[in-house]
Amino acid sequence: MIKHIAAAALLSAALLAAACNTVEGAGKDVSSAGKAVSNAADGAK
Incomplete structure (x- = not known):
């Protein structure tokens, strides 16, 4: 029993x-992925 437990x-x-x-x-x-999207958004400004 102890072996099973x-x-x-x-x-x-x-x-x-x-x-x-x-x-x-x-x-x-x-x-x-969030950082990549954030960097892309910053680059598009």
Whole structure:
């Protein structure tokens, strides 16, 4: 029983870590795209 709980806890931790990295990467991509749009708008002035 304890082995099943430990395995579930490890799997959950691995999935959470992967999700955090994915969200962080998506946030960086959106930020980069926003900066590019802002720079283009400044250049068009």
